Amino acid sequence: MSWYEVFRLALDAIWAHKLRSFLTLLGIIIGVASVTAVATVIEGFSEYVNEKVAVYGTGALTVEKAAFQGFADFEKFLRALQRNPDLTTEDLRALRERLTLADEVAAQDGSAADVRYGNTVVTLVGIQGVTANFNDLSTVELAQGRVISPFDEENRRAVCVLGADVAKELFPRGDAIGKTVKLGRDPYEVIGVAKPLGTFLGQSQDNYVQIPLTTFHKVYGERRSLTLYVRPRRGVPTELVEDEIRAILRTRHHLSPREEDDFSITSDPATQGIFTTLLATVSAVVLPITGISLVVGGIVIMNIMLVSVTERTREIGIRKSLGARRRDILRQFLAESALLSLIGGIIGLVLAYLVMLIVSHFSGLPVALPLWAVALALVVSGSVGLFFGIYPASKAARLDPIQALRAD
Incomplete structure (x- = not known):
């Protein structure tokens, strides 16, 4: 058959x-x-x-107080958050002065506040205190205006760059540049509006306002740990840059050879x-x-x-x-x-x-x-x-x- x-x-x-x-x-x-x-x-x-990761990845190494590496290391992550010291502006300064294998070191701090213009209020906006070179290491691009400059940072100027969602909510006609908004109770001049980044896991990436890091510390204090971003020089393997970062920070934090790092270094491939x-x-x-x-x-x-x-x-x-x-x-x-x-x-x-x-x-x-x-x-x-x-x-x-x- x-x-x-x-x-x-x-x-x-x-x-x-x-x-x-x-x-x-x-x-x-x-x-x-x-x-x-x-x-x-x-x-x-x-x-x-x-x-x-391809869109938001910066190609930079991220240095944090503690970084989540997976469920298997969740307890280790929690212990690191409690045990590790905060990364400070002194750590930032040390990396900028001593790193030879990187061409940029930037920093970011963060909080949240309501942002107001006239009678319009956007609640729980991420307030990012950033160094002047931060956008050189990030994927943020401007739709209007300019980025935060070294002059803004050095003089603690009350200026800000609006994320796309915040700008759209406060200035639907697209006339944000030069206007004054309030972050909490403090007035800031809008100097730039960023292009939309979209969403990640359903969460908007455009609900933020950037201000100079020095201004951020003046208003919100330095009670939080900084997130540092290090961009390796062209052609330099990231492993060598990681080793140099590790050596500088371990020396600064007075760690003995037998002690574990009291900070975390991650990269885009590691995150992926x-x-x-x-x-x-x-x-x-x-x-x-x-x-x-x-x-x-x-x-x-x-x-x-x-x-x-x-x-x-x-x-x-x-x-x-x-x-x-x-x-x-x-x-x-x-x-x-x-x-x-x-x-x-x-x-x-x-x-x-x-x-x-x-x-x-x-x-x-x-x-x-x-x-x-x-x-x-x-x-x-x-x-x-x-x-x-x-x-x-x-x-x-x-x-x-x-x-x-x-x-x-």
């Missing part, structure tokens, strides 16, 4: 019991849809993070690696859990196929008496089981992708259907059908034709 005839008979058997076949498919549909939905979200999030590790951890936990539903679907298929063998005992006997071999019967029931599972896999795959597109449209959740997820869904669903169809198929193939013909 040809494979064409095998699959035609299998399809006829499935189509003859439409409702039962559909109910049997539900387990596989739900299982494949669950696995595909999870894979789609994970892949979409991975591409999203890579894209955003953290997200990749987190996604891999989530995948390792979530995908096997959702895969359990595929096993349940396979058990349902085995049960239905056993019922089918019992119902079609006389048909099997007639086919054997007409010359069908055991392997023909085996192939027929295996093909029916595999097709049943494969059809469920295809429906589940399409259903999951359509649902995730709808969810993405309304929630902004990044999704992307990877080819490996398509292949995996089809291969796994077909394999589940084959695996759980082996016993019913072999039972059908072993039936004695005489006893099968006697069956009611």
